[in-house]
Amino acid sequence: MNAILEMRGITKTFPGVRALDNVNLVVREGEIHALVGENGAGKSTLMKVLSGVYPYGSYTGEIHFQGQERRFRGIADSESAGIIIIHQELALVPLLSITENIFLGNEPARYGIIDWDAATERTRALLRKVGLRESPATLVGDLGVGKQQLVEIAKALSKEVRLLILDEPTASLNESDSEALLSLLLEFKAHGIASILISHKLNEVSRVADSVTVLRDGMTVETLDCRAEPVSEDHVIRRMVGRELADRYPRRQPRVGEVLFEVRDWTAHHPLDAERVVVKGVNMAVRRGEVVGIAGLMGAGRTEFAMSVFGRSYGRRISGQAFIEGREVDLGTVPRAIGNGLAYVTEDRKHLGLILNEDVVHNVTLANLDGVASRSVIDEMRELEVANDYRRRLNIRCSDVSQTTLNLSGGNQQKVVLSKWLFAEPRVLFLDEPTRGIDVGAKYEIYTIINQLAAAGKAVVVISSEMPELLGICDRIYVMSEGRFVAEMPAAEATQEKIMRAIMKGEEKVP
Ligand SMILES: Nc1ncnc2c1ncn2[C@@H]1O[C@H](COP(=O)(O)OP(=O)(O)OP(=O)(O)O)[C@@H](O)[C@H]1O
Numbered sequence: 001m002n003a004i005l006e007m008r009g010i011t012k013t014f015p016g017v018r019a020l021d022n023v024n025l026v027v028r029e030g031e032i033h034a035l036v037g038e039n040g041a042g043k044s045t046l047m048k049v050l051s052g053v054y055p056y057g058s059y060t061g062e063i064h065f066q067g068q069e070r071r072f073r074g075i076a077d078s079e080s081a082g083i084i085i086i087h088q089e090l091a092l093v094p095l096l097s098i099t100e101n102i103f104l105g106n107e108p109a110r111y112g113i114i115d116w117d118a119a120t121e122r123t124r125a126l127l128r129k130v131g132l133r134e135s136p137a138t139l140v141g142d143l144g145v146g147k148q149q150l151v152e153i154a155k156a157l158s159k160e161v162r163l164l165i166l167d168e169p170t171a172s173l174n175e176s177d178s179e180a181l182l183s184l185l186l187e188f189k190a191h192g193i194a195s196i197l198i199s200h201k202l203n204e205v206s207r208v209a210d211s212v213t214v215l216r217d218g219m220t221v222e223t224l225d226c227r228a229e230p231v232s233e234d235h236v237i238r239r240m241v242g243r244e245l246a247d248r249y250p251r252r253q254p255r256v257g258e259v260l261f262e263v264r265d266w267t268a269h270h271p272l273d274a275e276r277v278v279v280k281g282v283n284m285a286v287r288r289g290e291v292v293g294i295a296g297l298m299g300a301g302r303t304e305f306a307m308s309v310f311g312r313s314y315g316r317r318i319s320g321q322a323f324i325e326g327r328e329v330d331l332g333t334v335p336r337a338i339g340n341g342l343a344y345v346t347e348d349r350k351h352l353g354l355i356l357n358e359d360v361v362h363n364v365t366l367a368n369l370d371g372v373a374s375r376s377v378i379d380e381m382r383e384l385e386v387a388n389d390y391r392r393r394l395n396i397r398c399s400d401v402s403q404t405t406l407n408l409s410g411g412n413q414q415k416v417v418l419s420k421w422l423f424a425e426p427r428v429l430f431l432d433e434p435t436r437g438i439d440v441g442a443k444y445e446i447y448t449i450i451n452q453l454a455a456a457g458k459a460v461v462v463i464s465s466e467m468p469e470l471l472g473i474c475d476r477i478y479v480m481s482e483g484r485f486v487a488e489m490p491a492a493e494a495t496q497e498k499i500m501r502a503i504m505k506g507e508e509k510v511p
């Protein structure tokens, strides 16, 4: 089959970093081509070169698309050639509606007047295509990340697509939404649209990809043809990390003590619609040394629960009691929550977790400035030591710790967020999708850190949409559905089916 895209000898450097070193990529007409590699391997950078985000002249090498050499000067250029990219960090405007976001910059107009009725109609059709049941007038900011992703795809479909690039589209989606998205890709393929899929979820890759290109340290390791013979995940992992990886989850001997953290009858209402109850009478207890999971579908209220507990950072009309070591505590503001030893690692690193235009050092020490101060003056040498220590422990890839976090790869940003909260030395740690967008090797490192925290007597709560992950690292699992905790089980007795059944039953109860 003919190639639709050939990238030849692409080299791209940033000050102090060679992000891409003579990379070759060939995508055939109408295929799904997966691009995999560790955090910082250069995947997003390669796609930014392709789509003109990094314009011609800022890299070396050649791009051939549909048989012609292309020199894109910007994203509008690549779009008019039919290359549409959906970035890893979503780029929608939260205060605008779905329709406005989809047609931002290319509104259908008649006689120079924007035809909003037509736009709304088209939006409705596009939303149907991506399986999103929301009104076109819904504000994007009121949607969860998963649904925002679908809006991005609907937006891509509103343009003339030849090659669709998805940078970790399913990172924030639960299993059924991911499944729907992958079917969507297969459908596009049936219509002759080629796509490039970047993903850390290798099971998805092996399910849909026709070819897989592995990048390591800015270089092409190999391209595998999945149609010739099935590609094993272990083989891909070996090529990605350059070594053998024996286990996905580190072993641990849990030593669980008495209850350290407890909430009783926790209820929270929607911030905009005070009548809507988002978290309903939740009771939760976590013991010292215990890793507890909260399973549930997107929209079950898990993040809302954790955030409402963590200094009321979500919701209105919050009620309920919180206890640490049996003593009732006031967690009413974020500083008070932190002061009582709580930490919350967010799923949305771009908005809540990082100060992107600050360097790695200041992001790491942000939540515990006392830890790097002597007599209330910041000790910069100590700060640097701390940051370097975490960089080593979590294997954060940066040219050095004074690098701006904005320039780190997505997975490495996530590691910085995690470092920040580890350094705050919390007693109770909420981790919300802690391994979202993290490569397999680095996941293992994060699980190891979770184990170390538990071994040090902390109470750890993990929210994750990846059920195998919860089953692999937790001692006990709560299941949340429609704002309620509907089941609780020791992880040893839990299975994906049991969790799913609990979710379904929970949904039935609610009219
Ligand atoms: N604007 C920039 N300035 C400096 N360095 C950068 C910039 N953008 C990317 N880098 C560096 O280039 C390398 C490749 O980053 P890239 O974002 O392409 O990785 P990735 O493979 O997409 O990783 P992830 O899986 O974590 O998203 C990293 O070392 C990153 O720090």
Ligand SMILES: [Mg+2]
Residues within 6 Å of the ligand: 043, 044, 045, 088, 167, 409, 410, 411
């Ligand atoms: Mg990336």
